[in-house]
Each structure stands twice: as C-alpha cells, then as structure tokens.
C-alpha cells in the first residue's frame with residue numbers, strides 16, 4: 001500500500017520520505033498517531049482517501065507524476081512556452097494600444113500549456129526559471145499561468161478547471177497595460193501617489209475584461225482581486241477570506257512567488273527558498289494556508305531549472321526528482337569540482353551515486369541560473 005499524501009505537512013510527520021510504502025505494523029502505528037486520513041495510491045490515475053481510524057472513503061485524485069522523459073520533453077515544452085510568449089506579447093501590446101485581441105488564440109495557448117503541464121510539470125517548472133528581464137510583463141503572465149496550472153494540478157483539479165484557471169492567471173495583470181510606463185518600469189520605490197495608480201491595474205483589468213463576453217467570467221474576479229489578502233489588508237477593496245475565490249487564492253500565491261524570484265530594474269530577485277519561506281510565513285493571513293503549503297511542497301527545496309552545487313564542488317542543473325525523493329533530485333552534471341566543464345551526465349541522487357573519487361554525492365546549495373557562468377537556457381535545444 002503506497003501512501004501518496006498525508007492530511008498534514010510531511011515536515012510535521014515522523015516520515016522521512018514524501019510518499020512511502022507501508023512495510024511494517026510500526027508504519028501503521030505512526031500513521032494512527034499523526035493523521036486522521038491519508039491518500040493511498042491504488043492505480044495509475046487514482047488515489048483513495050484512507051482513514052486509518054475507520055473505513056476508507058473514495059475520492060478521485062489526479063496523480064502527480066512524470067509521463068515522459070524530462071530531457072526529450074524540455075525542447076517541446078520550450079516551443080509551447082515561446083509560442084505562448086509571442087501570443088501574450090501581442091495581446092498586451094493590443095491592450096496598450098486600445099485594440100481588440102483574439103480570445104480563441106489565447107484559449108488555444110492556455111490549453112496547450114495545460115497539456116504540457118499534464119505531460120511533464122517538471123519541464124514546465126524549468127521553463128519558468130528562464131527569465132529575460134526585457135520581457136518581464138509577458139514572461140510573468142505566462143509563468144503565473146503555468147505555475148497556477150501546475151499548482152491546480154497538484155491540488156487535483158480537472159482539465160477543464162485548469163484551462164479556466166490558466167486563462168485567469170494569464171490575464172491577471174492585463175490592467176498594467178493601462179498604467180503609465182514611467183510608473184510600471186520606475187527603477188526605484190514608488191511614491192504613495194504612484195503606488196495608488198499602480199494599484200489601479202486591478203480596477204483597469206476589471207473594466208477591460210468585463211467588456212468581453214467571450215472570456216471566462218472568473219478572469220474578471222481574479223484580475224480584480226489578486227492583490228487582496230485573507231486578513232482583509234489587501235487592495236483594492238480590502239475584502240476578507242470567504243469572499244476570495246479559490247482561483248484568486250492560487251494566482252495570488254504563484255504571482256507573489258514569480259515576482260519575488262524575478263530580477264527587476266530596481267532590485268535583484270530573491271532565491272526560491274527565501275520566497276517559499278516568505279509564503280510560508282504569511283500563509284493564513286496573506287495566502288491561503290492549504291494552497292500555500294501545497295505550493296511549497298510542489299516547488300520543494302530543489303526546483304527544476306536551478307543549479308545545484310555538490311559538497312565535492314561539482315555543479316549540475318536540477319532536472320526533476322523521483323516520487324518519494326524530493327530531497328534527492330535528478331541532476332545533469334556540467335562542472336567538475338574545479339568548476340571546469342565536464343562531459344554532461346545525468347545522476348540520480350535517489351540512487352546514492354558516487355563521484356569519481358568514490359565518495360557519495362551530497363547536495364550542498366541551490367543557485368539561480370547565471371551562477372558559475374552557467375545559463376540554463378543554453379541547455380535547451
């Protein structure tokens with residue numbers, strides 16, 4: 001019996017691995033102690049909710065797994081990403097010029113993104129790391145859409161929900177096209193007056209999207225509410241928890257994560273781990289607690305597309321991780337212990353491989369693309 005998920009964070013359980021097979025009575029006893037229910041994987045496509053204290057209750061869950069080899073999927077996913085970027089840039093410039101845009105094309109882009117996330121979420125998470133500061137608004141819109149779809153999938157949403165969520169996320173900041181460039185790209189802190197104008201991007205988006213009867217209506221709510229907070233201290237209305245939709249809660253989390261980890265003209269992006277720490281600190285007040293916890297688990301300590309330095313000095317690019325081994329990812333090794341290029345080879349830390357000196361590889365620290373002179377973009381054909 002494979003336990004895929006607990007009703008509490010893994011970090012608060014006595015289990016070392018995220019996902020494990022019950023092998024002994026002692027495992028069951030630990031489950032009795034720490035959980036009211038767990039999710040048991042019963043087939044390729046289905047989990048059941050299992051209550052160790054009484055009987056099982058069946059619920060359909062969508063399994064989070066890789067379906068294709070990571071390396072071969074990256075190029076394909078990258079084509080989807082670049083096509084999405086072209087479309088969203090056109091859409092944003094049309095909005096800026098007060099022109100109309102095609103919703104059929106945008107829905108097609110989002111549906112393709114959903115397909116790719118379903119096929120290989122790790123490839124998609126990798127692509128969201130490839131940021132080009134010149135295209136911030138377009139890339140941020142796509143990244144928020146992809147991360148929202150990936151989180152929605154992780155939360156067990158159906159395909160049609162993911163397609164609607166993807167549209168909402170893609171259009172969440174469309175109102176920024178009505179804010180003056182001087183405020184949008186100001187290389188320094190905004191004055192109170194400028195901030196209040198920037199905050200109006202939510203209102204501008206609401207007006208713009210309400211005029212379109214061919215866009216999923218939930219997009220209006222998400223664009224209008226994605227800066228609201230559960231504790232009522234957000235903007236523009238200061239509404240509280242129960243009035244904030246699940247789609248908005250998801251977009252709020254991934255929007256904050258992508259913004260915090262991006263370099264901007266006025267500051268450097270922070271690390272993925274620091275961004276996750278901030279999300280964790282504000283869960284329940286700014287962010288939905290459950291969705292935030294799931295997002296932190298989904299991204300993990302070793303996110304695909306980041307660089308990993310080993311204790312022996314070698315450096316690789318994180319690809320993915322096997323189920324149950326979030327702390328032992330698969331890595332393409334690219335630099336040797338003297339930080340010199342070495343023949344690329346994939347190692348899987350879950351198999352406890354040894355380095356050239358016979359010592360077991362151990363992860364030391366995670367870095368963003370650009371560290372050690374390595375641009376992860378160069379590794380996608």
Ligand SMILES: [Fe+2]
Nearest residue numbers: 172173226227
């Ligand atoms: Fe925004």
